[in-house]
Amino acid sequence: MSEPRLLWRRNKPSIRNYTVAVLSTAAALGIARWPEVHLESAPVSLFLCAVMLSAWLGGVGPGLLATVLSAAAFAYHFVSPIHSLAVDSEQMPRFVVFVLAAVLVGSLSAAQRSSMQSLRKAEEALRETQAELAHVTRVMTMGELAASIAHEVNQPLAGVVLNGNACLRWLAGESPNLAEAREAAQRIIRDGTRASDIISRVRALAKKTVTESERVDMNEAIREVLALAQAEARRNKAAIRTELAGDLPPVRGDRVQLQQVVLNLVINGIEAMSTVQDRPRELVIRTQTGEAHQVRVTVQDSGIGLDRQTLERIFDAFYTTKPEGLGMGLSISRSIVENHAGRLSVVAHDGPGTTFQFALPTYH
Ligand SMILES: Nc1ncnc2c1ncn2[C@@H]1O[C@H](COP(=O)(O)OP(=O)(O)OP(=O)(O)O)[C@@H](O)[C@H]1O
Ligand SMILES: [Mg+2]
Numbered sequence: 001m002s003e004p005r006l007l008w009r010r011n012k013p014s015i016r017n018y019t020v021a022v023l024s025t026a027a028a029l030g031i032a033r034w035p036e037v038h039l040e041s042a043p044v045s046l047f048l049c050a051v052m053l054s055a056w057l058g059g060v061g062p063g064l065l066a067t068v069l070s071a072a073a074f075a076y077h078f079v080s081p082i083h084s085l086a087v088d089s090e091q092m093p094r095f096v097v098f099v100l101a102a103v104l105v106g107s108l109s110a111a112q113r114s115s116m117q118s119l120r121k122a123e124e125a126l127r128e129t130q131a132e133l134a135h136v137t138r139v140m141t142m143g144e145l146a147a148s149i150a151h152e153v154n155q156p157l158a159g160v161v162l163n164g165n166a167c168l169r170w171l172a173g174e175s176p177n178l179a180e181a182r183e184a185a186q187r188i189i190r191d192g193t194r195a196s197d198i199i200s201r202v203r204a205l206a207k208k209t210v211t212e213s214e215r216v217d218m219n220e221a222i223r224e225v226l227a228l229a230q231a232e233a234r235r236n237k238a239a240i241r242t243e244l245a246g247d248l249p250p251v252r253g254d255r256v257q258l259q260q261v262v263l264n265l266v267i268n269g270i271e272a273m274s275t276v277q278d279r280p281r282e283l284v285i286r287t288q289t290g291e292a293h294q295v296r297v298t299v300q301d302s303g304i305g306l307d308r309q310t311l312e313r314i315f316d317a318f319y320t321t322k323p324e325g326l327g328m329g330l331s332i333s334r335s336i337v338e339n340h341a342g343r344l345s346v347v348a349h350d351g352p353g354t355t356f357q358f359a360l361p362t363y364h
Contacts, residue, residue: 014058018065051070156194216251219248300354315330
């Protein structure tokens with residue numbers, strides 16, 4: 001079922017491009033033969049335009065077709081003997097120069113088109129790689145962090161269990177050995193304290209994540225993020241629209257971390273729209289100056305939305321409804337925004353979808 005459709009989709013542009021070649025040559029001929037325009041003696045530039053246009057839009061094939069049609073039309077209507085495809089010997093140089101010029105213009109145009117196409121493809125590939133890299137970096141950082149926390153905490157916990165068992169053994173039996181039991185209990189307290197120290201160290205580390213504190217233009221930061229997210233949006237057939245305030249004051253903070261927040265929200269929005277069929281998949285990113293010296297960033301999607309149960313849990317670490325999700329995007333984003341003295345929340349909006357918003361104090 002899908003094969004013929006794919007074939008049609010692949011063929012459609014080339015059929016269109018060959019049609020353009022035929023129509024543009026016909027238009028050139030029509031204009032050249034139009035009596036009021038007086039171009040009968042110099043129609044060459046019109047045919048060259050047709051060749052250039054066809055090669056630019058369609059590449060080598062349509063360019064060649066336009067060249068052949070133009071040469072035939074030129075020979076038939078403008079080179080003696082008129083109304084014949086033959087060419088007089090004294091007119092031959094004129095005809096050959098015309099054909100050579102058409103071939104040259106067509107190939108230059110086709111070459112230009114193909115280099116533009118490869119450039120576009122390379123740009124696209126670069127963006128996709130950057131987006132994947134951003135994701136992989138985050139996954140790796142989280143994975144490594146989780147592994148090292150697990151390792152650090154596991155050891156004292158194993159000690160707690162071991163000493164707990166030993167303590168029970170010393171207490172059991174006819175005459176419990178209270179001295180040994182006391183020592184085991186003390187070891188339990190020591191290991192428990194160690195585990196709790198590790199957790200406090202990790203907390204302190206997480207709090208210190210604002211490493212840079214610079215002036216950040218959120219509009220510019222968002223534009224950079226969108227360059228990364230466009231490829232993902234295109235893959236999911238979603239459109240991204242921006243409404244960025246013209247006179248937005250800068251905020252203070254870590255540009256990369258703030259971009260991470262926007263990227264997380266944008267990717268979530270795109271993912272939430274990937275199954276939507278009955279309405280446009282549109283993501284809107286808005287910046288505004290809020291009250292009390294604040295910059296407000298809003299990311300609104302037309303996706304599946306949030307039910308009450310999900311809404312209560314979305315900011316929890318490791319909460320995810322996606323098969324490939326980690327459930328870390330929103331919890332990391334919320335802690336980054338809070339480290340910047342801001343607030344990230346879900347806000348109500350009319351219509352389907354979800355709107356996330358965060359506000360940051362302006363730089364002064
Ligand atoms: N824009 C949205 N629309 C609907 N549901 C959303 C939206 N954003 C987040 N959610 C819900 O919140 C959950 C948690 O999001 P979060 O970004 O923290 O993790 P994730 O996207 O599942 O995985 P990842 O760690 O890769 O970002 C998602 O799995 C999804 O159920
Ligand atoms: Mg996410």
